[in-house]
Amino acid sequence: MSVTEAAVAGMVSGAPSRPIRFIGADKDYWRILVRGAFLLMVTLGLYRFWLATDIRRFLWAHTAIDGEPLEYSGTAIELLQGFLVAIALLLPIYTVFLITVLDLGLIGNLLSGFAVLLLVFLSQYGIYLARRYRLTRTVFRGLRLHQTGSAIRYAVCAIWWWSLTIMTFGLAYPFNRAALERFKMRNTYYGDLQGRFEGSGWRLFARGFLLWLLVMAPVLAALSSFALVDWVAATGAMRGGGDVLGRMERASPGFVDAVGFGIIAIVASFILALLLLPVFHAIVTRWWVSGMRFGEIVAVSHLRTRDVYFAYLRFVGYVLLFALLLVVGIFVALFLIGLSAHTASSEIAEIISVLMMVGIYVVTALGLSTLYQAVVSLSVWRLAAESTELSNTERLAHVQAAGEASSPLGEGIADILNLGGI
Amino acid sequence: MTGTAPRSCPAVYYDGVTSARHHVTIALAAEAVIIRSADGAVVDEWSYPRMKHMSAPEHIFRIGLRGTSSLARLEVTDQDVAHQIDLACPDIDRTGANARAQRRQVIAWSFLAAISLLLVGAYGVPAIADRLAPIVPQGIERRLGAAADTQVRAMLDKGPEGRPFECGGASVEKAGEAAFEKLMDRLRTAAGIRIPLQAAVIRRDEANAIALPGGHIYVFRGLIDQARNVDEVAGVIAHELGHVAHRDGTRAILQTTGLSLIFGMLLGDFVGGGAVVIAAESLLKSAYSRDKEAAADDYAVKTMLSLGADARALGGFLARIAGTNGKGSIFLDHPATQDRVARINAMAPPQKGGATLLDAAEWAALKRICAGYR
Numbered sequence: 001m002s003v004t005e006a007a008v009a010g011m012v013s014g015a016p017s018r019p020i021r022f023i024g025a026d027k028d029y030w031r032i033l034v035r036g037a038f039l040l041m042v043t044l045g046l047y048r049f050w051l052a053t054d055i056r057r058f059l060w061a062h063t064a065i066d067g068e069p070l071e072y073s074g075t076a077i078e079l080l081q082g083f084l085v086a087i088a089l090l091l092p093i094y095t096v097f098l099i100t101v102l103d104l105g106l107i108g109n110l111l112s113g114f115a116v117l118l119l120v121f122l123s124q125y126g127i128y129l130a131r132r133y134r135l136t137r138t139v140f141r142g143l144r145l146h147q148t149g150s151a152i153r154y155a156v157c158a159i160w161w162w163s164l165t166i167m168t169f170g171l172a173y174p175f176n177r178a179a180l181e182r183f184k185m186r187n188t189y190y191g192d193l194q195g196r197f198e199g200s201g202w203r204l205f206a207r208g209f210l211l212w213l214l215v216m217a218p219v220l221a222a223l224s225s226f227a228l229v230d231w232v233a234a235t236g237a238m239r240g241g242g243d244v245l246g247r248m249e250r251a252s253p254g255f256v257d258a259v260g261f262g263i264i265a266i267v268a269s270f271i272l273a274l275l276l277l278p279v280f281h282a283i284v285t286r287w288w289v290s291g292m293r294f295g296e297i298v299a300v301s302h303l304r305t306r307d308v309y310f311a312y313l314r315f316v317g318y319v320l321l322f323a324l325l326l327v328v329g330i331f332v333a334l335f336l337i338g339l340s341a342h343t344a345s346s347e348i349a350e351i352i353s354v355l356m357m358v359g360i361y362v363v364t365a366l367g368l369s370t371l372y373q374a375v376v377s378l379s380v381w382r383l384a385a386e387s388t389e390l391s392n393t394e395r396l397a398h399v400q401a402a403g404e405a406s407s408p409l410g411e412g413i414a415d416i417l418n419l420g421g422i
Numbered sequence: 423m424t425g426t427a428p429r430s431c432p433a434v435y436y437d438g439v440t441s442a443r444h445h446v447t448i449a450l451a452a453e454a455v456i457i458r459s460a461d462g463a464v465v466d467e468w469s470y471p472r473m474k475h476m477s478a479p480e481h482i483f484r485i486g487l488r489g490t491s492s493l494a495r496l497e498v499t500d501q502d503v504a505h506q507i508d509l510a511c512p513d514i515d516r517t518g519a520n521a522r523a524q525r526r527q528v529i530a531w532s533f534l535a536a537i538s539l540l541l542v543g544a545y546g547v548p549a550i551a552d553r554l555a556p557i558v559p560q561g562i563e564r565r566l567g568a569a570a571d572t573q574v575r576a577m578l579d580k581g582p583e584g585r586p587f588e589c590g591g592a593s594v595e596k597a598g599e600a601a602f603e604k605l606m607d608r609l610r611t612a613a614g615i616r617i618p619l620q621a622a623v624i625r626r627d628e629a630n631a632i633a634l635p636g637g638h639i640y641v642f643r644g645l646i647d648q649a650r651n652v653d654e655v656a657g658v659i660a661h662e663l664g665h666v667a668h669r670d671g672t673r674a675i676l677q678t679t680g681l682s683l684i685f686g687m688l689l690g691d692f693v694g695g696g697a698v699v700i701a702a703e704s705l706l707k708s709a710y711s712r713d714k715e716a717a718a719d720d721y722a723v724k725t726m727l728s729l730g731a732d733a734r735a736l737g738g739f740l741a742r743i744a745g746t747n748g749k750g751s752i753f754l755d756h757p758a759t760q761d762r763v764a765r766i767n768a769m770a771p772p773q774k775g776g777a778t779l780l781d782a783a784e785w786a787a788l789k790r791i792c793a794g795y796r
Contacts, residue, residue: 023479024479039529042529042532042533042536043529043532043533043535043536044532044536044539046532046535046536047528047529047532050525050528057477060477061477061478061479062479064479068443069478069479069482071476071477071478071484071495072477073476073477073486073493076528091683139476139493139495140441141436141441141442141443141495142436142437142438142439142440142441142493142494142495143436143438143440143441143493144493190441191440191441354701354705357701358701396441397441397442397443398440398441398442399440399441400439400440400441401438401439401440401493404491405491
């Protein structure tokens with residue numbers, strides 16, 4: 001096998017090599033995704049367990065480390081089972097909360113705030129358990145990966161870090177990622193080989209600070225321009241019809257300019273964010289891969305930003321093509337609606353037009369997400385895998401089995417709370 | 423197995439205990455695959471019925487063992503030998519034909535399940551809500567009403583500071599308030615409603631009236647302004663009394679909860695699924711609501727007839743304030759006005775000089791129930 005030979009050729013003891021290969025064909029992945037998107041629509045989403053399993057099987061089986069492809073041994077039935085168990089557990093909680101909120105008035109309102117917190121907690125809890133499920137269903141060289149650690153502690157940490165990230169407008173994101181990755185990797189094992197994460201939050205901060213500044217500076221400018229407006233006077237002048245803007249301008253001079261500037265600044269920030277997204281994606285992926293350790297095995301990523309940019313550019317190209325097809329499709333649909341309006345009763349025509357509108361929306365949303373997965377996600381997966389340098393890979397041949405298969409409950413919780421990952 | 427078929431080949435073997443890669447030779451015996459190390463020693467024997475096919479790239483035939491927690495793996499790249507093993511193992515299905523058949527079944531059943539859930543949404547949820555609403559205790563309904571009341575007031579009361587939201591408090595409004603109470607009293611007695619009512623006229627310009635759970639009824643001032651006689655106002659109030667008697671507020675809450683359980687939890691966790699959920703929920707809710715409105719119209723007609731008042735006044739008033747040109751829509755929460763008028767007229771015979779609910783002085787006072795503030 002050429003894959004194996006290439007890997008063996010790079011295997012000089014202790015020396016860094018690039019032994020990870022992605023051997024999947026794009027068209028096979030496209031087929032899985034497109035068929036999956038269609039079946040999701042037909043089954044109103046029930047097909048998602050099979051689609052998720054297909055995607056993982058494809059990605060795992062075609063990612064070969066040191067000549068040996070990974071194996072995903074999870075099944076769709078397990079995911080379905082995890083979902084059902086999670087429903088059985090969450091439904092009573094929902095019900096109890098609903099009843100308490102109805103029964104207790106003010107205390108009920110406080111409780112509903114608590115319920116939101118509980119949902120946030122459960123979603124992080126589910127994310128950690130779901131990761132454990134995916135790891136224990138990952139088989140490599142006859143051994144599984146596994147994850148220890150308390151999902152409750154993880155959820156508490158994650159909530160703390162995400163609150164901090166939101167409160168600092170994203171400045172704390174590098175430390176958030178570093179802390180949570182440390183937690184996850186410290187509890188990740190390949191057999192008896194313990195993982196850890198050595199990426200530093202400060203390093204990611206240094207790499208990403210300029211991006212943050214470019215995106216946030218216009219937002220800060222917009223906020224400061226809004227701060228100059230006398231909002232009490234301006235909103236007071238909103239009542240009544242006619243020239244609302246004129247009255248608001250008179251009530252708070254400079255109002256129109258401030259709002260106009262603010263809107264332009266926010267649009268600029270949004271455009272900058274879109275343009276810089278591939279850079280951000282590349283920086284974070286490179287930092288994340290380079291922080292991974294398993295025992296003596298050290299990873300270094302040589303992912304190139306411009307390759308990630310090309311992936312996004314191809315995505316934009318596909319989106320334009322898709323938009324063209326969609327416009328043609330919409331014209332055909334409108335033509336059919338026009339026909340049915342003449343022949344059928346008004347109610348049937350209305351039902352048809354609603355169905356078509358919902359259909360167009362769903363096709364658009366599913367189509368965009370499918371294109372993103374097929375182009376950007378797959379490319380970045382492939383690029384990240386093949387640009388990763390590993391040292392001391394001969395250690396991979398001396399690992400002892402450890403760990404048990406875990407339950408798919410976390411996947412179920414994450415699914416119910418709409419957090420489906422890969 | 424035919425004699426000419428290849429019966430042995432090199433393979434890669436992982437024992438499931440360590441990650442060491444073993445280059446082995448496998449030989450296909452009658453009952454099992456025999457795994458031999460490079461020096462010819464037998465490492466293991468895997469009988470055909472125990473073997474199962476594991477996920478791998480296309481060029482590798484990866485086999486594991488069923489009924490064990492061991493992750494021992496055998497990887498065969500010789501396609502002819504792989505084919506022989508496939509033939510010998512009853513449970514191995516390398517071409518994926520069984521898996522595809524199984525998956526087709528899953529798809530078909532999921533499709534049917536989706537349709538069945540939609541049907542439950544269309545017929546099951548309203549039926550359950552109809553049966554549950556009457557047995558929801560009064561206390562809970564009052565709390566629901568209080569919560570809804572706070573929200574409605576916050577939404578509707580946009581008047582200047584210090585202006586009371588409800589009409590009837592100022593001294594010029596007292597006579598109107600008395601007339602309103604008298605009207606409410608007659609309607610309630612005729613309808614036979616035992617739930618304590620909290621009815622009021624509020625300072626809003628629209629011609630409208632609303633009923634909340636727990637017996638709250640708000641009549642908008644605009645409605646009284648536009649009414650030509652007391653029977654028109656009474657018809658609308660009787661319609662709202664119908665909502666109270668049918669416990670429609672509670673039913674709506676039960677229906678919404680049921681729908682969001684069905685659609686929010688079980689379905690739609692995919693990109694774009696949210697739109698399907700929202701469209702389905704709003705279509706079904708509008709359909710439920712149109713049924714409730716029609717039932718409340720029937721209730722209003724019966725109440726007005728039992729008072730000997732002009733039951734057709736409601737229809738005429740509706741036609742005047744809403745117009746009869748509006749087409750019905752599957753997204754509207756009320757039936758088309760012309761359908762409502764036709765239905766009311768079909769139930770109520772035309773009436774000449776019926777009973778007067780309020781005398782002329784009381785009606786004039788009611789017209790001025792909000793005169794204290796503008």
